[in-house]
Amino acid sequence: MDPVLLEEQLHSRIPLSRQLGARVAEAGMDLVRLTAPLELNLNHRDTAFGGSLSSLAILAAWAWLYLASSSEGFHGRIVIQHGAMDYIAPVAGDFEAVCRRPGTAEWNEFRETLKRRKRARIELRAAIHSGGRVAATFAGRYVALDG
Amino acid sequence: MDPVLLEEQLHSRIPLSRQLGARVAEAGMDLVRLTAPLELNLNHRDTAFGGSLSSLAILAAWAWLYLASSSEGFHGRIVIQHGAMDYIAPVAGDFEAVCRRPGTAEWNEFRETLKRRKRARIELRAAIHSGGRVAATFAGRYVALDG
Numbered sequence: 001m002d003p004v005l006l007e008e009q010l011h012s013r014i015p016l017s018r019q020l021g022a023r024v025a026e027a028g029m030d031l032v033r034l035t036a037p038l039e040l041n042l043n044h045r046d047t048a049f050g051g052s053l054s055s056l057a058i059l060a061a062w063a064w065l066y067l068a069s070s071s072e073g074f075h076g077r078i079v080i081q082h083g084a085m086d087y088i089a090p091v092a093g094d095f096e097a098v099c100r101r102p103g104t105a106e107w108n109e110f111r112e113t114l115k116r117r118k119r120a121r122i123e124l125r126a127a128i129h130s131g132g133r134v135a136a137t138f139a140g141r142y143v144a145l146d147g
Numbered sequence: 148m149d150p151v152l153l154e155e156q157l158h159s160r161i162p163l164s165r166q167l168g169a170r171v172a173e174a175g176m177d178l179v180r181l182t183a184p185l186e187l188n189l190n191h192r193d194t195a196f197g198g199s200l201s202s203l204a205i206l207a208a209w210a211w212l213y214l215a216s217s218s219e220g221f222h223g224r225i226v227i228q229h230g231a232m233d234y235i236a237p238v239a240g241d242f243e244a245v246c247r248r249p250g251t252a253e254w255n256e257f258r259e260t261l262k263r264r265k266r267a268r269i270e271l272r273a274a275i276h277s278g279g280r281v282a283a284t285f286a287g288r289y290v291a292l293d294g
């Protein structure tokens with residue numbers, strides 16, 4: 001998908017994504033990569049606020065599933081059920097969230113369950129990178145519901 | 148603490164809290180209660196964005212620990228290490244995050260460890276309420292570091 005188009009969708013449909021300064025750097029079936037500037041996301045220690053890191057990771061995983069399931073002809077709802085974030089290191093600069101496609105077996109099971117039951121869950125992972133290292137990791141459980 | 152003062156601190160030190168529309172409704176040793184309007188936090192389904200719920204919960208727990216540890220004379224860093232959020236129901240209106248003081252034994256252990264080792268961890272819980280029900284629950288592990 002055109003990153004510009006996805007970015008417009010994120011900004012118009014999830015206004016906080018604009019406040020985070022979220023930009024879409026890559027948007028494809030292999031991965032979604034979103035970037036954000038430190039400046040809009042500072043905390044009391046002049047590093048990135050944990051809620052901003054969490055929000056960007058949630059958006060990256062949601063966007064990956066949105067693109068991947070759209071390409072399968074799915075146009076229902078995608079909702080987060082659970083999200084867990086490990087904050088590994090302070091983020092002292094601009095940062096990005098990368099969500100990569102899950103394993104083929106997990107993805108195939110998700111697709112088949114969604115077709116059969118009109119509802120399926122999948123666990124997605126994303127990482128926050130900043131300054132050349134992984135600063136946080138995210139695991140989110142999303143559910144897709146047809147109709 | 149004066150809720151207005153805490154709110155000013157949040158807005159000036161963590162600018163995203165202002166973008167979320169976070170307001171401090173109650174700020175004390177028993178609980179911190181933050182509110183936010185749906186309007187600034189919409190997602191693609193016209194309910195609240197998961198990242199906004201997560202951010203408000205992270206702020207509420209951080210603010211509680213900040214107030215409680217300040218009252219003990221602690222003025223070091225407070226950092227989130229891990230956060231997990233269960234999204235139970237869609238949030239279709241304004242919402243609030245409530246963090247209550249943990250159990251006395253946990254709090255005492257945290258205080259004593261912090262005094263002895265200049266570093267201590269504590270698990271805090273917060274709940275997102277909207278429309279009279281609990282819409283999400285949060286558990287966060289925070290570390291306080293002296294100096």
